[in-house]
Amino acid sequence: xxxxxxxxxxxxxxxxxxxxxxxxxxxxxxxxxxxxxxxxxxxxxxxxxxxxxxxxxxxxxxxxxxxxxxxxxxxxxxxxxxxxxxxxxxxxxxxxxxxxxxxxxxxxxxxxxxxxxxxxxxxx
Numbered sequence: 190x191x192x193x194x195x196x197x198x199x200x201x202x203x204x205x206x207x208x209x210x211x212x213x214x215x216x217x218x219x220x221x222x223x224x225x226x227x228x229x230x231x232x233x234x235x236x237x238x239x240x241x242x243x244x245x246x247x248x249x250x251x252x253x254x255x256x257x258x259x260x261x262x263x264x265x266x267x268x269x270x271x272x273x274x275x276x277x278x279x280x281x282x283x284x285x286x287x288x289x290x291x292x293x294x295x296x297x298x299x300x301x302x303x304x305x306x307x308x309x310x311x312x313x
Contacts, residue, residue, distance in 0.1 A: 198307030211285030
């Protein structure tokens, strides 16, 4: 089992920045990839960004490319999401997710473990 705990959410004005963190514990050696998803009220959970646990290969949704940066610190078992140039449409609950295996990684069903989420609110 892998446990994930997100932190770092909050309220920020448009154009501002936030840094989210995801702390992993348990069977972290079995993690292949970690991803960030978000879910706004009344909408489906959507892919934001992902990184491979060991190699650091990254991939972003078009909506956040150039504004968000995902990174990992293997020594601390954490994955961060640096969010710059925030827009009101970025408002959502942000979830960290992890998966064991190589394969698809842009839908929620592709991941095995989830955190509880952290709220990000961007005011205009």
